[in-house]
Amino acid sequence: MENVGTESSSRVAHRPRVLRIKRIVEETPTIKSFYVNCPEVASVAHPGQFVMVWVIGTDEIPMSISGAGKDGELRITVERVGDATERLHALKVGDQIGIRGPYGNWFDLSGEKLLMVGGGDGVAPLAFGAEVASSQGKEITAILGAKTSSELLFRSRMEELSTVLKLTTEDGSAGVKGLATDLLEETLRERKFDSLLACGPEPMLKKVFDIAKPYRVPVQISLERMMKCAIGLCGSCCVGPYRVCTDGPIFMGEQLERVSEEFGVFKRDKCGRKVQVAATRS
Amino acid sequence: MGSDLETAVGRLRLRNPTILAAGILGLTGPSLLRVWNAGAGAVVSKSVSREPSEGYPGPTVVQTPSGLLNAMGLPNPGVEDILGEFREAKKGGATVIASVFGGDGEEFASVAREVEKAKVDAVELNLSCPHLETLSIIGHDPDLVGGVVERTKEEVKIPVWAKLPGNTHIQNLVEVAKAAEAAGADALTVSNTYPAMAIDLETGKTILGHGGGGLSGPAIKPISVRLVYEVYEAVRIPVIGSGGVVTSEDAVEYLMAGASAVQIGTGIMERGLGVFEEVCSGIRSFMKERGFGKISEIIGLSH
Structure with missing residues (x-):
């Protein structure tokens, strides 16, 4: 067994x-x-x-x-x-x-047209989301970013599940050369989405948040923090008043607005000390 | 929050008798404030030492059928880095108790002196940490505890609470409590978690990354109620009950055993942050039904 x-x-x-x-x-x-x-x-x-x-x-x-x-x-x-x-x-x-x-909580997959933006291993939960959403007949547009072609996660799976799939790589070995967020503005301009789901490195998430703001699309962003207990007690994963393990990991744009001094700016290490969010990638 | 729930721990007045226990959510200013805004009468920070500490590798928690085991390993950013968090919580209006620890009396005293600069309302000494020289726990040794309390009292003007280890050797516990009182402690928190362990049957390994840990939650409540009762008999300074408070009945039981206030930690896992308001409103109903006008009328009623 x-x-x-x-x-x-x-x-x-x-x-x-x-x-x-x-x-x-x-x-x-x-x-x-x-x-x-x-x-x-x-x-x-x-x-x-x-x-x-x-x-x-x-x-x-x-x-x-x-x-x-x-x-x-x-x-x-x-x-x-x-x-x-x-x-x-x-x-x-x-x-x-x-x-x-x-x-933790989960992505709200309601609405008909979903936009997913994933960088690096951040594609992992989005691919699960795409599977569920596509089985419900939703229309999925996805932008995936990675450093190089071989690092594009779940590329073929996302090709099957998405109506539109855009790829970016930092070295230009697949799709457009650059970052996933480089294609976000034009994608938002092309059509109206019911929801934007994003997961990936925090600098990318911050950019997604900033770029999407004028388009008034509901934004759901998956955050990552130092996590130890996962049951809302130890406090190591706090972002502002929120515990990523129990109040998140998915946060809506309005919540992220409330923690704008922290989101995209600093995280905490194992000791609880503030550390700058790493340099921009994906 | 009506004044009917007001209580006092020595000269420190609390808007109600529910206090966030040390080690729970107390690492940042905004999270301390969130618990305060959820209705706690005071919030105790995570235990802080002079130097930063990463804590133990995971698993750091594992549930048991009526409690929770944890071995966090006292992770904290070091006293210098946490002062800003305390200031933020104070700025938001919270009554903040800083939990401190060290390897010896000197470290306890120096960390306490630092946290006082952030205008916290009291300091709670976490006496369950290992002693630098002896490998035993400071809180089991009346002389060591007396020394730590005395050194700390020399350094700070704010109230000094001593949090005793979960210790079922009642004679020893009472000796430690008396030593802390004699050294000038303003209050005693009774108690910390109890030594415990969980082993995975598939691998034969301890589940907690550190091996052993501390048991909290409903499983320990009757044990800690007994300790509060015994300590209340032995000292004149206020006692704060801690261990397994989930409902208002639990809190009232501690008050009757002699506690002036109760701390809540694991109860948050069971009831969420609403636990503070739930417990308060339950105490209020109990008082109304039984005709109690003030919390002080309940404290020590069972003696």
């Missing part, structure tokens, strides 16, 4: 279920998808939500859900960026990881 939730783990929500990795897909040179059977999470997960992934012996890290099947299969898609993700990337099929969740 792949899924080995213990009796005590089924009695409480916030305890990792230790599962064996069922499948691993190398999506790009730096991004892998991991599949586990986790019907308890998969059956209730919405696009935009995340799980806490216990990389046993190393750390526990938040990962957005990139897919959840009716068969109970759960997918997370992970970019190699630090100790825990490095360790996760070294795991093989059959190795164990712990999963607790799902946590």
Whole structure:
């Protein structure tokens, strides 16, 4: 049996279920998808939500859900960026990881015409959103950005799911040379959207927010912060008055307006110290 | 918020007896303010030390059937960086208690001196941290606790609360409480979490990244009520109850055991930030039904 939730783990929500990795897909040179059977999470997960992934012996890290099947299969898609993700990337099929969740709010997929803007591994929750939205017959326009062609995440999947797909790469090896946000203004001018969903590096998100403002399209942005408990207690993921783990990770434009001194400006490190949001990319 | 719920911890007046417990959401000014605006009578910050600390690797929390285990490892940005957060919370009108810790009396005292500059209303000493020299917990040793309290009192004018570890060795707990009182502590918070652990059956490994952790939530409430009761008998300074308060009944139980106020932490996981108003309105109804006019009429009623 792949899924080995213990009796005590089924009695409480916030305890990792230790599962064996069922499948691993190398999506790009730096991004892998991991599949586990986790019907308890998969059956209730919405696009935009995340799980806490216990990389046993190393750390526990938040990962957005990139897919959840009716068969109970759960997918997370992970970019190699630090100790825990490095360790996760070294795991093989059959190795164990712990999963607790799902946590946080999710994208509102109402409306008929959706615009999605994703940079780097930020495409992960959007692809899940695109799958759900497209199954409901929604019209999806997507702009995906990456450093280079081979790093464009879920390119073929998004090609299938979108009516219009625009690609950008920083080196020009695929699509338009530049950043995803370079194509946003013209896309917003071309047609009217019911909602704009974005996930990616924070400088990109800030630009999306700024560019979209005059177009009065409802904006939903997925934020990332240092996350430890995921249950709204420890306070490490706060942005202004909000806890990203429980009030987010998806924030509406009006909420981001309220934290304009912080959004796109600084994050907090493991100690809680302010650190500048990294230099612009994607 | 009516004045009927007003209470006092020594010379510090609180608009109501619900206090945000240390370690919960107390890292930033805006989050302290949010809890204050949600109705808390005061907010205690995350514990702060002289130097920044990252805390332990995850998992940092794991739920049990009637509580929560945590091993955060006292992450904090260091006292210098957190002063701005305290000032912001004070500017917003909150009653702010700064939780501080250190490896010895000197560090406790120097951190307390720094936080006083941010005009916080009181300082709470987190005595559950390990002692630099002995590897034991400071809060188990009456002499060490007395020394830490005394050094801190020399440095600050604001009230000094001593938060005792979750300690079921009641004789030792009472000795520590008396030592803190003798050294000049203005109040005692009883208590911190209790040592605990959870093991994953699939891997045989401890779930918390640190191995051991502290248990909070409904599981510990009857234990901490007992400790509050015993400490109240032993000292004259005010006691603040902490451990498993989720409902107004829990809070009233602590008040009757002798607490002048209660702290709430894990209750936020169960009820959200509305827990402060819920508990307050429940206490108010209880007082009305039973004909109590003031919180002080309930405090220590069971003795």
